[in-house]
Amino acid sequence: MGFPLQRPRRLRQSETWRRLTRETQLSSDDLVYPLFIVPGARVRHPVESMPGVAQLSVDEAVHEARRVRESGVGAVILFSAPDHKDARASAFLDPNGLVPLAVRAIKASCPQLLVWTDVCLCSATDHGHCGHVLPDGTIDNDSSIETLAQVALNHARAGADAVAPSDMMDGRVLAIRQLLDRSGHANTPIVSYAAKYASSFYGPFREAADSAPAFGDRRSYQMDPANAREALKEVALDLEEGADLVMVKPAGPYLDVIRRVREAVTVPVVAYQVSGEFSLIKAASQRGWIDERAAALETLTAIKRAGADLIISYFAPDVRRWQHS
Numbered sequence: 552m553g554f555p556l557q558r559p560r561r562l563r564q565s566e567t568w569r570r571l572t573r574e575t576q577l578s579s580d581d582l583v584y585p586l587f588i589v590p591g592a593r594v595r596h597p598v599e600s601m602p603g604v605a606q607l608s609v610d611e612a613v614h615e616a617r618r619v620r621e622s623g624v625g626a627v628i629l630f631s632a633p634d635h636k637d638a639r640a641s642a643f644l645d646p647n648g649l650v651p652l653a654v655r656a657i658k659a660s661c662p663q664l665l666v667w668t669d670v671c672l673c674s675a676t677d678h679g680h681c682g683h684v685l686p687d688g689t690i691d692n693d694s695s696i697e698t699l700a701q702v703a704l705n706h707a708r709a710g711a712d713a714v715a716p717s718d719m720m721d722g723r724v725l726a727i728r729q730l731l732d733r734s735g736h737a738n739t740p741i742v743s744y745a746a747k748y749a750s751s752f753y754g755p756f757r758e759a760a761d762s763a764p765a766f767g768d769r770r771s772y773q774m775d776p777a778n779a780r781e782a783l784k785e786v787a788l789d790l791e792e793g794a795d796l797v798m799v800k801p802a803g804p805y806l807d808v809i810r811r812v813r814e815a816v817t818v819p820v821v822a823y824q825v826s827g828e829f830s831l832i833k834a835a836s837q838r839g840w841i842d843e844r845a846a847a848l849e850t851l852t853a854i855k856r857a858g859a860d861l862i863i864s865y866f867a868p869d870v871r872r873w874q875h876s
């Protein structure tokens with residue numbers, strides 16, 4: 552039953568046929584855009600390693616959020632790089648900290664845009680780790696998850712539409728869920744960075760969020776890139792603890808993991824196309840070595856084809872314009 556009866560090219564012969572038979576649709580509705588909040592006013596400080604991305608003061612983040620909404624993107628996820636850093640990440644417990652201020656300001660000016668917040672400690676700690684560091688240099692899981700829950704509550708009180716823990720401590724989803732429920736925020740969803748790998752592709756982000764670890768690395772809490780079955784275990788545990796959406800991160804190098812998670816769960820699966828994935832395409836396109844629009848759309852489509860329902864991407868605000876050009 553092969554050639555010459557079968558000619559797969561019949562359905563590829565025109566753009567109209569290709570559109571009609573396309574299996575995977577990429578839509579700006581399913582995209583989430585990261586914003587990096589810094590102190591001050593009227594600040595737009597370009598992130599050198601991420602062309603087109605800037606650290607923004609709260610007022611500028613409000614402008615950016617409106618532009619993002621107009622591009623059809625469904626949600627933003629907020630990160631911040633506070634000036635004050637200490638061992639306990641106390642800047643993140645301040646009800647008038649950068650993220651709570653930005654949540655309130657963006658929701659006031661753009662109520663239809665969902666505002667998620669990243670919940671982690673690394674950009675408010677002087678050591679740059681995602682949890683509390685013990686005197687021997689190890690990361691203390693059980694005290695860290697108490698602080699992470701307090702950070703999540705601080706964001707929920709400011710009106711965050713979802714909290715997204717990215718620290719990879721064990722049990723943090725349960726700790727957050729219990730504290731939110733006890734405090735009148737039972738309706739705030741948790742987007743869990745469930746399968747987050749210890750990846751070399753986070754480099755540019757650490758410039759944007761000022762969150763590089765001062766010593767060591769994150770391999771005692773983030774996952775080993777060699778492991779896929781373990782991702783299913785992490786996802787199952789987070790769902791038992793009350794996660795509403797689960798995430799795989801990075802995205803492009805982990806398409807097999809996205810596919811396996813998609814087949815294992817019924818909740819929405821989020822994939823994070825991280826800073827390094829973005830900067831590789833930007834850098835090559837700036838040298839004329841690759842077509843930015845085509846490469847970005849191809850990677851995003853591949854991430855959806857693998858099974859992601861939502862994608863967090865630094866390309867998000869460009870997608871609709873690119874699709875119509």
Ligand code: PBG
Pocket residue numbers: 669671673681717718752753754755756757762769824825826827
């Ligand atoms: C914080 C966090 C990181 C990213 C998202 N949340 C960095 C890290 O774990 O070191 C990376 C995002 C990106 O690279 O775009 N824990």
